[in-house]
Amino acid sequence: MFGLTDEQELIRSSVREFSEAEVAPLAAEIDRDHRPPLETIPKLAELGLLGILIPEQYGGTEMDSVSYCVVIEELSRCCATTGVMVEAHSSLCTWPIVHFGTEEHKQRYLPDLASGVKMGAFGLTEPGAGSDAGALATTARRDGDEFVLNGQKVFITGGGYSEVFIVFARSTEAPGTKGISAFIVDRDTPGFTIGEGERKLGIRGSSTPPLMFSDVRIPATNLLGREGQGFEIAMATLDGGRTGIAAQAVGIAQGAFEAAIDYAQQRVQFGKPLAALQAIQWMIADMATSIDAGRLLVYQAADLEDRGIPHGIAAAQAKLFCGEMASAVAGKAIQIHGGNGYTEAYPVERAYRDAKITEIYEGTSEIQRLVIGRSFLR
Ligand SMILES: Cc1cc2nc3c(=O)[nH]c(=O)nc-3n(C[C@H](O)[C@H](O)[C@H](O)COP(=O)(O)OP(=O)(O)OC[C@H]3O[C@@H](n4cnc5c(N)ncnc54)[C@H](O)[C@@H]3O)c2cc1C
Secondary structure, three states: OOOOOHHHHHHHHHHHHHHHHHHHHHHHHHHHHOOOOHHHHHHHHHOOOOOOOOOHHHOOOOOOHHHHHHHHHHHHHHOHHHHHHHHHHHHHHHHHHHHHOOHHHHHHHHHHHHOOOOOEEEEOOEOOEOOOHHHOOOEEEEEOOEEEEEEEEOOOOOOOOOOEEEEEEEOOOOOHHHHEEEEEEEOOOOOEEEOOOOOOOOOOOOOOOOEEEEEEEEEHHHEEOOOOOHHHHHHHHHHHHHHHHHHHHHHHHHHHHHHHHHHHHHOEEOOEEHHHOHHHHHHHHHHHHHHHHHHHHHHHHHHHHHOOOOOHHHHHHHHHHHHHHHHHHHHHHHHHHHHHHHOOOOHHHHHHHHHHHOOOOOOOHHHHHHHHHHHHHO
16 A cells, blocks of 8 residues: 555645644643643534544544544644544544444444544553553442442543543453453443543643542443453454554654754754755654654554454554654754754644653553564464
């Protein structure tokens, strides 16, 4: 897969136009104030960007995975927070409902998620279970027609404003990952409380609070998939999610790259623009080449998914490469800006802080290496 279709190019140009007009102007302010750009949600919904992975029959825009990655990249090019806001909602909440939900789940949840009336989140990580997600301790005890949830989740993207949560809990005595089930939990369920968001290094506008479950009773019909299928659902969800985060990383890198190009052509030292210096040109060459390599890995993983071919390893490769690439590119962008790049007055400082998270969430770089390495050693 070596090029975008005309339709995918059109999606890129319209999302770019939207991002530059509506997303970029808020990026520095929401970062400074650590606040989610809630005013952007209805605008994203109007463009159909909250229902990208949702079939049209439930109100979605049902785009292919490559188009989805183009959207996340373009949003993240202007604002990584807005990129992950759409990514977590789409990949981590709407996708598992579409693929593992019952008809009743789809009719009840998807139209509101597509229209932005409700945002969605994904609760897997716990204080004692991060990379080792299978060690999660939240419990779901069956009681008649209900499950009763007890436990805690941490670092839940979109938790502060979401209404629909995919929550993973241990519901059977089966050992390890086999005892884990997935549930859909509504925000207003009694006993379900949401804590204060973390103050973070980057993507500061993204809300990342803990979730607390204290005898939270949900109807047994809110079980997503089969009992004991939760870990499988989480891993399948993260395959798509990782491609989305890789796309976010490409967008962050692209934004920093463009800022560096502009700066290098304007800033004069030794009587000529920085861009005339070979040292700067080499940095630009390395940045451009690694961004293109990352983008191709993203498209490869997304294209495999679109063609129904297993894409877990390709997604892990894309996320591993793009996460580290974005941090390196943003670092070079600061270097090209010199002292100015180290200040909040220039957007590369934010890009550098934002890039780091793409090496951590939805599986750290070490976990991606583990997944990729093992796949060759079977
Ligand atoms: C901003 C943010 C948003 C997030 N959003 C969500 C969300 O929406 N939903 C959700 O469920 N979670 C979310 N997370 C959690 C995130 O996915 C985890 O932080 C991540 O998976 C790492 O887990 P951990 O933080 O517990 O680190 P740990 O697992 O404690 O890892 C610490 C270090 O040890 C390394 N390590 C661990 N195990 C191994 C191993 N076997 N081999 C080699 N190295 C290893 C890790 O790579 C890392 O470098 C979010 C986190 C952040 C910071």
